Amino acid sequence: MEEQEENEIELEIREHSDADFFPEKCPFCNLSNIKRLTYHLREIPDLGTPLICRRIYYERVYFKCKECGEVFTIEHPLIPINARYMPGVIKYAVVRILEKGDSIRRVTQDLNELHLVKISETTVQRWINEHGKKETLPTDLSDEDPPEKFSGFLSLDGTFKSVKVKKNDQNLAT
DSSP: OOOOOTTOOEEEEEEEEGGGGOOSSOTTTOOOOEEEEEEEEEEEEOOOBTTEEEEEEEEEEEEEETTTOOEEOOOOSSSOTTOSSOHHHHHHHHIIIIITOOOHHHHHHHHHHTSOOOOOHHHHHHHHHHHSOTTSSOSOOTTSOOOTTOOSEEEETTEEEESSOOGGGTTTOO
């Protein structure tokens, strides 16, 4: 067995195939005269560690019913159909952002560097939009009264912006 050098990234591969779950009957005609037609191999990133790069090699198998001629696939119990990332990666990002309050940029950086999952901020943003609770806050706050002892400043990501138009910015307000 080869000795691993210190700080060398190890590739961990797990293989899954729909062929392991051969269907008993056709979902269209309910007959059991089925043959394996073709397959499609994909590599799906999973949560790794700083020294382990974890990938799933997934074989999506297409079956054909010999009776009715329909082509179909089955739903693998561990891998959703058309998954580009394992569900654990998506859940990790959603929990860190929506429940823990971390920034999308920070979570994306951690996924890329610590878990060795190459991903973009845009993809993480899409997950948040899909899993987030939209419309829980009103978007139009013009009818709302400001809170008591409001200083007139808002903090957005640590940057302070004046709510009132400044003297030098009056030309920009029109």
